[in-house]
Amino acid sequence: MSEIRFHSRGGEGGATAAKILGMAAFFDGKYSTSLSVYGAERRGAALISGTRISDTEIRRYSSIKSPDYVVILDPVLVEISDVTEGTNEDTIFLMNNGGECPLVLEDYILYSVDATSISLDLGLKVAGMPVLNTPMVGALARLGLVKQSSLKRAIRQIYADTRNIRASEMAYERVVKVQNRRSILEESEELEEEAYERLEEAV
Amino acid sequence: MMAECVEEEETSVYVTGCEAAARAVIIAKPSVVAAYPITPQTEIVEKLSLFIGEGRHDCQFIAVESEHSALSACIGAASCGARTFTATSSHGLLYMAEMLYWAAIARLPIVMANANRALASGWNIWADHIDSLSQRDAGWIQFYTSTVQEVYDTILIAFRVAENEGVMLPVMVNLDGFLLTHINQPLRLVDETLYQEEFLDEINVPHALNLDSPHTLGTLISPSDNYRVQHDRKLGMERAKDVIKEAERDFLRLFGREYHPVMEYRSDDAEVLLLGMGTLAKEAEDAVDMMRFRGIKAGLLRLRQIRPFPDDEIIDAISRSPAEKLVIIDRDYSPGSGGILSQEIKTRLYDAGIVKEIVNVIAGVGGQDVSAEDMMEMVELERGEHWWGI
Numbered sequence: 023m024s025e026i027r028f029h030s031r032g033g034e035g036g037a038t039a040a041k042i043l044g045m046a047a048f049f050d051g052k053y054s055t056s057l058s059v060y061g062a063e064r065r066g067a068a069l070i071s072g073t074r075i076s077d078t079e080i081r082r083y084s085s086i087k088s089p090d091y092v093v094i095l096d097p098v099l100v101e102i103s104d105v106t107e108g109t110n111e112d113t114i115f116l117m118n119n120g121g122e123c124p125l126v127l128e129d130y131i132l133y134s135v136d137a138t139s140i141s142l143d144l145g146l147k148v149a150g151m152p153v154l155n156t157p158m159v160g161a162l163a164r165l166g167l168v169k170q171s172s173l174k175r176a177i178r179q180i181y182a183d184t185r186n187i188r189a190s191e192m193a194y195e196r197v198v199k200v201q202n203r204r205s206i207l208e209e210s211e212e213l214e215e216e217a218y219e220r221l222e223e224a225v
Numbered sequence: 226m227m228a229e230c231v232e233e234e235e236t237s238v239y240v241t242g243c244e245a246a247a248r249a250v251i252i253a254k255p256s257v258v259a260a261y262p263i264t265p266q267t268e269i270v271e272k273l274s275l276f277i278g279e280g281r282h283d284c285q286f287i288a289v290e291s292e293h294s295a296l297s298a299c300i301g302a303a304s305c306g307a308r309t310f311t312a313t314s315s316h317g318l319l320y321m322a323e324m325l326y327w328a329a330i331a332r333l334p335i336v337m338a339n340a341n342r343a344l345a346s347g348w349n350i351w352a353d354h355i356d357s358l359s360q361r362d363a364g365w366i367q368f369y370t371s372t373v374q375e376v377y378d379t380i381l382i383a384f385r386v387a388e389n390e391g392v393m394l395p396v397m398v399n400l401d402g403f404l405l406t407h408i409n410q411p412l413r414l415v416d417e418t419l420y421q422e423e424f425l426d427e428i429n430v431p432h433a434l435n436l437d438s439p440h441t442l443g444t445l446i447s448p449s450d451n452y453r454v455q456h457d458r459k460l461g462m463e464r465a466k467d468v469i470k471e472a473e474r475d476f477l478r479l480f481g482r483e484y485h486p487v488m489e490y491r492s493d494d495a496e497v498l499l500l501g502m503g504t505l506a507k508e509a510e511d512a513v514d515m516m517r518f519r520g521i522k523a524g525l526l527r528l529r530q531i532r533p534f535p536d537d538e539i540i541d542a543i544s545r546s547p548a549e550k551l552v553i554i555d556r557d558y559s560p561g562s563g564g565i566l567s568q569e570i571k572t573r574l575y576d577a578g579i580v581k582e583i584v585n586v587i588a589g590v591g592g593q594d595v596s597a598e599d600m601m602e603m604v605e606l607e608r609g610e611h612w613w614g615i
Contacts (some may be wrong), residue, residue: 041239041409048239048411057408081511083404083504084596176239 023076024167025086028158029105030095033065035148035155039095040071042159042176047075049172055080068103075167089113093162095137095154100124116161116197118154123202130204135161135197137189144185144192153186160190161197170194237413242405245373245412246312246338246398247272249380251282252417253336253425255308259287259298261317267340267406269312292317296324296335303333304442306433308384311335314402315342315356322360328395329364330458331443334387334430335395337365338380341503341556342402343591351592352401354502354557358531358565364458366396366465367532371507373410376400378482379529381415385425385472391464393430401556403592404504415480423479462533469530486535488527491517492546495524497604501554502528502566505589509554512600523604524548534569540577550582552603556589563610588613 026043030036037058044056058071072086088108097119099105105115106126115130118137141152156177163170170191177186199205240248246269250258258277260270277286285302289295292313299309313321318339328335343353357367366386370376376398383396400406434442446454466486473484490510492498499509506527516523526542528535543551555564562568567585574581584606589595595613603613 044409045239053411054239055408055410057403080410081507082597083401083408083508084599085594087596 023074023080024090025088026073026075026091026093026162026167027086027089028071028073028093028095029099029103030069030071030154031065031099032067032069033149033151034095035153036069036071036095038180039093039155039159040073042155042173042180043162043168044073044075045176045179046159046163046168046173047073049175050169052077053079055082057083059085068099091116091162091165091167093158094118095158097124100126106130114165116158116165117200118158121198121200123200128203130202132200132202132204133161133165133197134200135193137161137193140189140192140196144189146183146185146189153189156181156186157189157193160193163190164194164197235414237411239409240373240412241268241407241409242373242376242400243268243340243407244272245377246380246400247276248412248414249377250310250336251276252415252420253308253310253381253384254282254421255284255310255336257285257287257299257302257307257309259289259295259302259309259311260313261289261292261295263317267312267314267402269338269340269406273310273312292320293324296321296328296337299335299337300324300328300331300333303328303335303430304331304434306428306430306435308388308428309333309335310337312338312340314340315344315350318356318360319344322363325360325363325365325395327443330454332393332432332458332461333395334384334393334428336380336383336387337395337397338376339397339399340402340406341369341399349591350402352404352504352556353590353592354399354555354565355590357397357399358557360397361532361565364394364462365532366392366394366462366469366530367399368396368530369399369502369528370405371504371527373405373408373412374482375484376405377412378415378476378480378484381420381424382469382472382476382484386465386469388426388428388430389464389468390429390431392461392468394458394461394465399503401504413482419479424475466533466535466537469533484529485538486528486530487538487542488529489542490525490527492524492526492542492548494522495546495548496522497524497550497552498543498546498548499523499525499552499554499600499604500528500566500570501525501556502531503556505554505556505595508595508597509600511597515597516601516604521604528566531566531569534573536573536576539570540573540579543574543579543581544577548581550584550604552584552586552600552606554586554588554600554603558587558590567610582608584608585610586613587611
């Protein structure tokens, strides 16, 4: 089972992001559930949503405690929410930003896509705010969580505006792995291993 | 190939518990839906109003001015022999309270969905069973569901049970607030024609108001008759036990999904049994599997109905299992008394002459986040009442 936790602010579409991803997994032939942790919060408040994807029936309703993926729709949430809660060294982060690594994510696997720019370029806004969920789930498809075709089908079912499909495609193309302490360390370890192998061959 | 040209009709969808409920109602074709759309009301009536507005079903949708009026409108329509539906939640259900009794004693087969939520003070609106359990003596049949699929299937079953001539009682289908109302899960749809032709007959309320044979309903009942009417309601509830099982058997035969008053999970050889209702009792299946993996022989009994109470089924399941310890999880509490489900079960055990070690855990009230891992710890608790997290 894969567990994906979304951090967003009310009005940014985090709950719908969880639903789109879950629906795409359902179209992939998987079992999935998606749910927001609702409260009395209103527009702008920090909000957590979650999707679970599995090959078999999911019987869990309690909150996601140790996410495999953490998706941050609004970069400001890194400052005000505990985005690393319950994570481990295998947890994969996806952030909406220009490719920078916040200090708290230096030791995590981190991907980035500029969802805000994608939506603003497409003029994709709801109530004056750029739509962040469709590009973010587009990037998740690139990370292999769901098939891109299933994702587009899910987006089409939820949004009439076809620019949402375009936004997901653009994010699929543009998502990048962020260079941080973790990635540099891993690269140097790889280089070291290669060097060892060459040395062994030479000997 | 020709077959590929024909667009396949959708047989499964990915929806919330609310949408599943609304989809089931539309298939049962009520002629009157009444509701008051305000928090803590759910998306159920919103979806129904949308479906009816789209012309998917021809029905009188009455947007009333309170929950008391919502149920009153259903009572009026059902008294004329109409199939009716309404939905509510939490304080809305309590605002209906006097009409809940009215509907049951008048033997009107109204079907209602209730999103189980906590009661104020301190607005909470998260999952809690106290709203419906506080109304358990009204004479409504009460189901508790654990998946989006079960919400849908149980509403389909509810109309048939309510309208059975021997039963003629209102039915409440409960679904946990947020956890089921707002979660998205895959839902397999039934063949609507098969449902309408093979499963649910035309509604026939024998005592419906009728201009050809004028009579009144709900006027003064003297002490010499009132107890008879209340006793009749009891008989209807008793007959419902078999009617529910028969409906569940037919549902399995026609639609392939199996339901019983008590859903047993790995209980036959269990040394400790978890008992509960709703989503908590679904997640408990994970707890049972994890415990089994660690060598603890755990099992689970999930009650799908509390009225009529499935006496025979619960005693039978407990007797068949070698478990000496029962861990009863209550998502409710009766202050000054204890967990309500626990009390109900203890009564039946006493009547059957069975003595067990009973652990009563009050957990999940007011939406408290309770996981399968927590339930594995509950099994270690000693006899008596425990409040989870305190």
